[in-house]
Amino acid sequence: MPDVYIKTPNLDSIFEKWKNQEVRRNKKKMEKEFGTKGAVFSLNQISAAEFVKNTNKEAAIYFAIKKSTAPAKGSEIKAIPASKINREVFYSFKGQKVNKENWKDKEKVPIFESIKQIPCDSCKGKGFTQQKCKSCKGTGKVQLKGTVLVGENKEKKTHIFEIPCAECYGTGNIQARCRECGGHKYNFQYEIRPVPFITVVTGIPVLHASTRKYEKEIGEDLHKLIKEVEGIKFKDFKTLEAKAEASLGYFNKNIKKAISLAKSDYTQFQKDKNAEIITQIHLFPLIQLICTTKRGSNFEIYSIGSQNGFIIYSTF
Ligand SMILES: [Zn+2]
Numbered sequence: 001m002p003d004v005y006i007k008t009p010n011l012d013s014i015f016e017k018w019k020n021q022e023v024r025r026n027k028k029k030m031e032k033e034f035g036t037k038g039a040v041f042s043l044n045q046i047s048a049a050e051f052v053k054n055t056n057k058e059a060a061i062y063f064a065i066k067k068s069t070a071p072a073k074g075s076e077i078k079a080i081p082a083s084k085i086n087r088e089v090f091y092s093f094k095g096q097k098v099n100k101e102n103w104k105d106k107e108k109v110p111i112f113e114s115i116k117q118i119p120c121d122s123c124k125g126k127g128f129t130q131q132k133c134k135s136c137k138g139t140g141k142v143q144l145k146g147t148v149l150v151g152e153n154k155e156k157k158t159h160i161f162e163i164p165c166a167e168c169y170g171t172g173n174i175q176a177r178c179r180e181c182g183g184h185k186y187n188f189q190y191e192i193r194p195v196p197f198i199t200v201v202t203g204i205p206v207l208h209a210s211t212r213k214y215e216k217e218i219g220e221d222l223h224k225l226i227k228e229v230e231g232i233k234f235k236d237f238k239t240l241e242a243k244a245e246a247s248l249g250y251f252n253k254n255i256k257k258a259i260s261l262a263k264s265d266y267t268q269f270q271k272d273k274n275a276e277i278i279t280q281i282h283l284f285p286l287i288q289l290i291c292t293t294k295r296g297s298n299f300e301i302y303s304i305g306s307q308n309g310f311i312i313y314s315t316f
């Protein structure tokens with residue numbers, strides 16, 4: 001891009017604009033600070049030459065971003081033994097949307113409505129497994145040796161009594177509690193889903209000034225008045241860094257620092273998935289006038305923009 005030189009507004013026009021703005025806002029104070037006893041108050045008596053004591057040439061870097069508060073993306077399935085279901089805390093939204101500003105919690109949470117019972121794989125949902133009874137070796141019977149004495153001679157005979165096994169009630173099998181599900185038959189499965197945030201897209205101004213005063217106000221005003229304030233637009237910081245001094249016609253270490261802070265913000269936003277940079281990078285002349293009233297009170301005036309379009313602030 002060719003070198004663009006921006007003409008800063010001159011001291012008189014800044015002071016004029018301030019005077020006219022301030023008298024509408026606060027005439028009493030103007031009269032008190034600049035009036036002459038016994039004389040009719042007139043703005044013409046208030047000149048930059050007389051009341052501006054010093055001027056500093058600074059700069060501001062501005063761009064705007066759009067931030068989206070859309071729900072996070074992606075969900076995840078989790079499984080938990082039935083007996084541990086109370087260890088998880090679940091959330092229920094029932095179709096309601098959530099304002100992200102009020103949500104001081106995780107962006108993805110376990111959803112109550114997603115809970116499902118999944119039959120245990122190991123026992124097929126029975127809670128137990130069949131095993132051969134150890135007492136009867138699966139026969140269902142146990143044998144007891146008895147004695148029978150026969151006749152007068154009491155001939156001793158052994159008789160085998162076969163009775164049902166008491167361990168398995170004669171079935172030969174016993175039911176062992178399933179180790180996998182602990183006998184609860186199923187496990188729980190649920191989803192960790194994004195909190196259903198209302199999608200709001202907000203424009204946010206980002207401003208860095210080499211004089212920190214009014215940084216926030218200037219940023220917000222520029223966001224609304226960007227068309228009324230003239231600056232130089234850059235596509236990237238590399239160009240801005242190379243051209244800043246030539247564009248402004250002056251430079252200082254605070255301007256350098258402001259540029260580097262703005263650049264680091266810009267890089268952050270480029271990486272931020274929820275943010276989108278929606279303007280070019282603007283470089284504005286920022287003029288600080290250090291003034292004293294007729295009564296001797298000190299105040300400052302700041303102008304941001306070029307001689308073709310600037311806005312002002314004051315500590316008056
Ligand atoms: Zn048995």
Ligand SMILES: [Zn+2]
Pocket residue numbers: 120121122123124125126127128178179180181182183185186
């Ligand atoms: Zn099981």
